[in-house]
Amino acid sequence: xxxxxxxxxxxxxxxxxxxxxxxxxxxxxxxxxxxxxxxxxxxxxxxxxxxxxxxxxxxxxxxxxxxxxxxxxxxxxxxxxxxxxxxxxxxxxxxxxxxxxxxxxxxxxxxxxxxxxxxxxxxxxxxxxxxxxxxxxxxxxxxxxxxxxxxxxxxxxxxxxxxxxxxxxxxxxxxxxxxxxxxxxxxxxxxxxxxxxxxxxxxxxxxxxxxxxxxxxxxxxxxxxxxxxxxxxxxxxxxxxxxxxxxxxxxxxxxxxxxxxxxxxxxxxxxxxxxxxxxxxxxxxxxxxxxxxxxxxxxxxxxxxxxxxxxxxxxxxxxxxxxxxxxxxxxxxxxxxxxxxxxxxxxxxxxxxxxxxxxxxxxxxxxxxxxxxxxxxxxxxxxxxxxxxxxxxxxxxxxxxxxxxxxxxxxxxxxxxxxxxxxxxxxxxxxxxxxxxxxxxxxxxxxxxxxxxxxxxxxxxxxxxxxxxxxxxxxx
Numbered sequence: 344x345x346x347x348x349x350x351x352x353x354x355x356x357x358x359x360x361x362x363x364x365x366x367x368x369x370x371x372x373x374x375x376x377x378x379x380x381x382x383x384x385x386x387x388x389x390x391x392x393x394x395x396x397x398x399x400x401x402x403x404x405x406x407x408x409x410x411x412x413x414x415x416x417x418x419x420x421x422x423x424x425x426x427x428x429x430x431x432x433x434x435x436x437x438x439x440x441x442x443x444x445x446x447x448x449x450x451x452x453x454x455x456x457x458x459x460x461x462x463x464x465x466x467x468x469x470x471x472x473x474x475x476x477x478x479x480x481x482x483x484x485x486x487x488x489x490x491x492x493x494x495x496x497x498x499x500x501x502x503x504x505x506x507x508x509x510x511x512x513x514x515x516x517x518x519x520x521x522x523x524x525x526x527x528x529x530x531x532x533x534x535x536x537x538x539x540x541x542x543x544x545x546x547x548x549x550x551x552x553x554x555x556x557x558x559x560x561x562x563x564x565x566x567x568x569x570x571x572x573x574x575x576x577x578x579x580x581x582x583x584x585x586x587x588x589x590x591x592x593x594x595x596x597x598x599x600x601x602x603x604x605x606x607x608x609x610x611x612x613x614x615x616x617x618x619x620x621x622x623x624x625x626x627x628x629x630x631x632x633x634x635x636x637x638x639x640x641x642x643x644x645x646x647x648x649x650x651x652x653x654x655x656x657x658x659x660x661x662x663x664x665x666x667x668x669x670x671x672x673x674x675x676x677x678x679x680x681x682x683x684x685x686x687x688x689x690x691x692x693x694x695x696x697x698x699x700x701x702x703x704x705x706x707x708x709x710x711x712x713x714x715x716x717x718x719x720x721x722x723x724x725x726x727x728x729x730x731x732x733x734x735x736x737x738x739x740x741x742x743x744x745x746x747x748x749x750x751x752x753x754x755x756x757x758x759x760x761x762x763x764x765x766x767x768x769x770x771x772x773x774x775x776x777x778x779x780x781x782x783x784x785x786x787x788x789x790x791x792x793x794x795x796x797x798x799x800x801x802x803x804x805x806x807x808x809x810x811x812x813x814x815x816x817x818x819x
Contacts, residue, residue, distance in 0.1 A: 345461040346470045348522035353454060354477030356417060356515035359424055359447065359508025361485025363501070364389075366493055370501045371436060381433045385440040390736035392444025394729050400449035401725020404456045405718060410523030413453035414516040420446020421512035427505045446512070448732065452725035455708050457519070459720065468705035472649045475704035476642055483638050485511070586716050587723050592775035593714045595768045597727055599661050600711075602765035603703060604731040606668040606758055607696050609738020614754070615675075615693075617742055622751050623678055623685040633693035640697035648701040657710040658773035660702050665765035667699035672759045679751070710772075 372382035396416070404412045423442025430436040454474075462470040489507060494500035588594045610618075619625040619633075652660055671692045678688040708724060715723035745754040 345522045345525055346458065346466075346473075348518050348525075349454065349457055349461060350470070350473045350477045352515040352518040352522070353474050354481035355511050355518065356447075356450065357478040357481030358485035358488075358511035359420070359443075361482035361487075362489040362504040362507045362511075363424060363427075363443075363485075365486050366489065366495065366501055366504060367440070369495055371433075374495045374498065374500060375433075375436075377433045377436070381437065385437055387736070388437055388441040389444035390732060392441045393448035393732045394736075396445040396449035397452055397725040397729040397732065398722060399725070401452035401456075401721040401723065401728075402719075404453040404721030404725075408523070409453040409456040409460070409721065410519060413450045413457065414520050414523075416446050416449035416453060417512040417516045417519075418446070420450065421509040421516075422446070424505050424512070425509035428499075428502045443508075448728070451728055452721050454519070455712075455724045456721045457522075459709070459712050461522075467709050468653065469646075469649050471708055472645050472701070472705035475700075476645045479638055479641050481511075483635075584726065587719060587726055589716070590714060590775070590779070592772050592779065593711075593723075595771040595775060596707075596711060596714060597730060598768040599665075599765055599772060600707060600727050600731050601734050602761050602768060603661075603664060603668065603707075604735045605738060606665075606672070606762040606765060607699070608731075609735040610742055610758070613739035614742030614746070617746050618675070618751070618754065619689045621746055623689055624682070625686045625689050629686050629690055633690045636690055637693040637697045637700075640694045641701055644698060645701045645704075648698070649705055652702060652706075656773065657706045657713075658769050658776065660706050661710075661769035661772070662766050664699040664703045665762055665769055667695060667702075668762035668765060669759065671695045671699075672755060672762055676755045676759070 367385060368382045370382075371377050371385055372379050375381075400412055400416055420443055423439050423444075423446050426442070427436060427439040430439050458470050458474055459467070485507065489504040492503045588597065615633075616630045619630060620627065674688055674692050674695070678685045678692075681688065711724055711727050712720050741757075742754060745751075745757075
């Protein structure tokens with residue numbers, strides 16, 4: 344029940360994204376007449392807020408109750424977006440967008456930790472899949488509803504979108520707080536009374552790299568060695584990033600995350616539409632149709648894909664996602680040579696990308712949590728999310744420069760190469776995890792062989808004879 348409420352809360356919380364972000368650029372630049380620089384700066388500050396907040400909130404989710412972290416973060420986001428109603432000068436608008444980004448992104452790693460806490464190893468991918476689908480529907484619903492009521496010809500025309508976003512955050516926070524007060528049906532016995540389950544059968548147990556894994560539940564224990572009531576992060580003095588990326592599998596997982604983000608998510612809202620409009624000469628209505636197809640495919644296939652891939656390892660599935668990205672960019676590249684069907688190919692590609700998303704979304708976060716250092720699951724999720732946000736924010740700039748300069752082939756070739764890199768990096772994750780499992784098995788075997796057996800008396804020593812009984816005498 345907790346997981347279902349989390350999915351519902353995540354969907355409602357995403358209303359704000361859809362209700363505000365698609366319209367804020369035109370609102371700031373044209374409606375308010377603050378110019379393109381302020382509008383672009385608002386988007387950049389939103390991304391900066393996300394980049395700063397995610398790792399910090401992840402660390403807080405490790406050390407404190409993630410329910411409180413998620414609730415407080417979303418309430419901060421609600422205050423930030425609600426303040427935009429009163430922003431009459433560019434400085435206040437920029438500050439409100441920064442706080443909006445801080446609150447929205449700070450809640451992400453905390454909710455991911457809750458998804459791990461409130462699910463078992465058997466249904467973990469399903470929970471993340473439903474959560475992703477709910478968020479996609481929430482964003483789509485927010486954009487649709489805001490599109491019906493937003494009036495960008497008036498200075499207060501986006502106020503309804505700001506209030507819708509704030510209300511969504513408040514309602515989402517209330518649902519998460521309610522779920523946090525419900526009894527947990529399957530508690531994991533850890534010093535803090537909560538545990539984070541590792542994803543799937545690939546767990547390497549008993550190693551510091553992968554965390555202490557409970558044999559009965561498959562849970563990554565949150566360890567409190569010093570008795571202060573907080574989860575310990577080993578060797579934190581060495582630097583969080585160095586601890587997180589100490590293992591090759593974690594480093595290559597970060598590469599996969601960045602490559603897949605650059606290969607699609609960074610271009611979803613700007614680069615791909617710009618390519619379609621300026622190079623393929625598609626009708627503007629095709630952009631909206633493509634986005635709708637993307638959402639429809641995700642909703643239609645998510646549950647089916649989760650069932651079909653339930654027994655597949657995460658690295659293999661991520662290799663498949665990278666392969667789907669490669670096919671998509673090849674189709675987009677061929678579209679410029681087929682003007683008659685360019686629009687159809689463009690829209691179809693959004694649907695193909697969506698198939699990859701249905702695989703990517705349930706797999707990546709559980710894999711990241713599995714590889715996280717002990718006691719640093721939230722911080723690891725936040726750090727990886729921050730990397731994804733940073734590179735995604737750079738995507739529109741790269742697309743604008745390349746397409747604006749007429750370097751279409753460079754734009755397409757770069758994203759094709761990035762998608763190939765994602766396949767290679769996922770393969771390296773697979774090899775690194777296999778090597779870690781082999782090393783662990785060898786270590787366990789060595790410990791077993793060194794285990795002492797029963798004591799053997801020295802040669803020539805007197806052995807104590809059993810006492811003679813009447814039966815023995817008769818036999819003699």
